[in-house]
Amino acid sequence: MIHEKLFFISNELMMNGILLCFKGPFSQGIIEELGGAIRAYISNSKKDEASAESTYFDVFSVYVEQTQNIKHYFEKHMEIENNKLIDYYAHSIVVIGIDDDNFYVSSGNVIENKDVPEFEQYLTHIKSMDKHEIKKSYKEQLRKKRDSEDIGAGLGLLEMAKKSSMPMEYNFIKLDDNISFFILKVII
Amino acid sequence: MKNIFIEATKSSPEVDFNLRTNTLKISGQSYPENAVKFYSPIFVWLDDYLKNIKEEILIEINITYLNTSSLKCMFDFFEKLNEEYQNGALLKLHWYYKEGNRNMLECGEELAEDVDFPYDFISFK
Numbered sequence: 001m002i003h004e005k006l007f008f009i010s011n012e013l014m015m016n017g018i019l020l021c022f023k024g025p026f027s028q029g030i031i032e033e034l035g036g037a038i039r040a041y042i043s044n045s046k047k048d049e050a051s052a053e054s055t056y057f058d059v060f061s062v063y064v065e066q067t068q069n070i071k072h073y074f075e076k077h078m079e080i081e082n083n084k085l086i087d088y089y090a091h092s093i094v095v096i097g098i099d100d101d102n103f104y105v106s107s108g109n110v111i112e113n114k115d116v117p118e119f120e121q122y123l124t125h126i127k128s129m130d131k132h133e134i135k136k137s138y139k140e141q142l143r144k145k146r147d148s149e150d151i152g153a154g155l156g157l158l159e160m161a162k163k164s165s166m167p168m169e170y171n172f173i174k175l176d177d178n179i180s181f182f183i184l185k186v187i188i
Numbered sequence: 189m190k191n192i193f194i195e196a197t198k199s200s201p202e203v204d205f206n207l208r209t210n211t212l213k214i215s216g217q218s219y220p221e222n223a224v225k226f227y228s229p230i231f232v233w234l235d236d237y238l239k240n241i242k243e244e245i246l247i248e249i250n251i252t253y254l255n256t257s258s259l260k261c262m263f264d265f266f267e268k269l270n271e272e273y274q275n276g277a278l279l280k281l282h283w284y285y286k287e288g289n290r291n292m293l294e295c296g297e298e299l300a301e302d303v304d305f306p307y308d309f310i311s312f313k
């Protein structure tokens with residue numbers, strides 16, 4: 001029965017420290033509105049206004065980078081058959097949770113298998129760097145000549161690595177011959 | 189040349205250029221759907237203005253949040269401004285940030301690193 005399943009899902013989310021979540025295709029409007037909900041939650045949960053403001057900006061920043069990366073990925077992959085593209089995009093998910101007093105932002109999205117090796121290599125490389133090297137790489141990436149209209153996830157991932165209190169966690173789950181599901185978790 | 193005014197949205201800043209005061213103000217949050225599409229026309233317009241006007245332009249930036257796409261656009265923009273400055277254009281920039289907003293101060297400092305034109309940091313409560 002749907003109401004039992006919904007209770008189960010909601011409970012599972014709560015038990016995993018998840019405060020807010022959205023599953024579906026991210027439009028700019030949804031990204032904005034959910035951002036507003038994050039702000040409201042954090043300012044209500046922290047006693048000190050200054051610390052709430054600072055936490056909010058870090059969480060919000062990571063959340064925007066993750067959701068916009070997913071959005072841009074699908075915008076760049078319009079060559080995928082339309083009905084498949086819609087299905088894949090609808091599989092996207094973002095959650096904002098709390099783990100031992102630290103906020104985290106985690107997202108998941110379908111990604112084409114051919115994109116996995118390069119992406120995985122980049123993430124492994126970032127994971128191997130210390131804060132100093134990340135900052136240096138960030139400065140270099142900012143100054144790199146832009147590839148035509150490429151918005152790119154490069155700078156965004158480095159920004160998240162700068163803000164995370166622990167190394168980023170990620171996983172690629174192969175779904176079939178064409179696609180995998182990519183998961184990223186950033187703890188602030 | 190006419191004044192420019194772009195209303196702020198939830199994810200894009202207000203852009204206000206006043207010909208009479210030669211001041212360009214950019215204020216609000218910046219995480220538009222496509223930062224390049226949002227900022228290019230403004231920067232192209234300003235670049236053109238700088239080439240034709242001999243008076244000093246004041247650029248006031250008061251942005252509370254910049255996503256990385258916007259930061260990249262700003263960086264490219266400052267690079268162009270610097271070129272114009274080195275070619276004789278008169279300009280100065282004020283970077284505003286709220287006291288305690290370390291992120292925005294850092295963004296401003298990062299952007300200031302490679303420029304030669306007058307650049308001031310102004311904090312407010």
